[in-house]
Amino acid sequence: MANKTVQSVRGFVDLLPEDAWKWQFLEATAREVFQLYGFEEIRTPLLEKTDLFSRSVGEATDIVGKEMYTFTDRSGDSLSLRPEGTAPVVRAYLEHGFAKSHPESSFYYLAPMFRHERPQHGRLRQFHQIGAELFGIPGPEADAEIISLQADLLSRMGLKDFSLAINSLGCRACQPEYHRRLVGFLEPLAPKLCPNCQKRVRGNPLRVLDCKEAECRALLRSQSVPRISDSLCPACSEHFSELQAILKTMGLEFTLDPFLVRGLDYYTRTAFEIYPGKSGSQSRTDAISAGGRYDELISDLGGPALPAVGFALGMERILLQLPEIPPPAKKPAVALLAMGVSARRLVQKLARELRENGFPARADLKGGSFKAQIHRADRAGAGLVLILGEDEIRDQTVMVKDLKKSEQEKIPAKDLVAYLRNKLS
Ligand code: HAM
Secondary structure, three states: OOOOOOOOOOOOOOOOHHHHHHHHHHHHHHHHHHHHHOOEEOOOOOEEEHHHHHHHHHOOOHHHHHHOOEEEOOOOOEEEEOOOOHHHHHHHHHHOOHHHHOOOOEEEEEEEEEOOOOOEOOEOOEEEEEEEEEEOOOOHHHHHHHHHHHHHHHHHHOOOOEEEEEEEOOOOOOHHHHHHHHHHHHHHHHHHOOHHHHHHHHHOOHHHHOOOOHHHHHHHHHOOOOOHHHOOOHHHHHHHHHHHHHHHHOOOOOEEOOOOOOOOOOOOOEEEEEEEOOOHHHHOOOOOEEEEEOOOHHHHOOOOOOOEEEEEEEHHHHHHHOOOOOOOOOOOEEEEEEOOHHHHHHHHHHHHHHHHOOOOEEEOOOOOOHHHHHHHHHHOOEEEEEEEOHHHHHOOEEEEEEOOOOEEEEEEHHHHHHHHHHHHO
């Protein structure tokens, strides 16, 4: 019986060379923009203690309750593949003493995340985020900076149309009263809500507001749902108004969305999402980028009371929205081929010398007839082919063949680098 091939895991996809350069473009653009904003890169491990996410993202969320890749390792510890980047960055910020030494730090990351969701268009089990976290600044200026950073990233990546929706989720002072009002309002409606929302009414009532089920959405929009904006304490209310004023001054357009609540529990005050197109959150397409303020998370994870705000952008999601990105111009490649056994080793030596001098060089590793080697060089896109045979070895030359012009000339080996520099410049 023939051996069966092994397939990749559902929701985990390969990135093939034909697409890799698009990712390189996104990554390079992100690094450029982060540098302009003065953010520094941080890389945290893929695996964290499960507890980190239960205590931050929240036990009652879909992410922690249903979607984490969690297992017990050989030491008996419960570990999880990170489903998001904020909690690990906060852990690292505390673990490495930044909260004391540099409380006002700003970090960025480009990293894979893992959630056991139902794979579909733009929704994967391993996906990639470009994210940033800004620590230590309590005012709405930090929220505006993070929003501006996202807008600049998207524009530089080539996304023309996107819309920003914002909301305030209040703070620990005003959230409990709002939750009480919301639960009181939702309880009588519960039998008409989807089974998930029936559970959420008591467990996580805010999430009922952004349920994706059509019946829940229609029902809630036909009712006068209590709005968090009517329950904000004076300090939260001022923070939110000031943020809106700053965004207007900065020329960053936004809409207010009282149904925007986010799927992670750590948010306080500002929450935002960016959607493709101009119609915004009304279209209820998946957000490309999202985030908000989380002023309690650092202390919830054992640190001092320090505020923070951040965002993460989904790389797969942005790629779905971008127009064709032109591939980078190919550097003229030099292909080397050997005629005869003694030439083969010398060809690899020569290829190394050329690479040391900065020329992308492709030595033919397979050998065979002259015709077959030329054909492979042509298919690889080589502009020039360097041929080494018995004659060339004897008189220390290299035959240079220009495939496009169908011309060839013999060059002394010692002059080859200068010749190529001149020819390929
Ligand atoms: P999030 O909304 O869960 O927030 O994810 C942020 C972005 O990651 C989403 O807007 C989306 O583009 C992308 N994303 C999420 N899940 C998937 C998936 N299954 N497949 C493809 N893309 C996905 C967070 O993760 C927060 N940590 C953001 C944040 C940073 N808040 C403050 N700082």
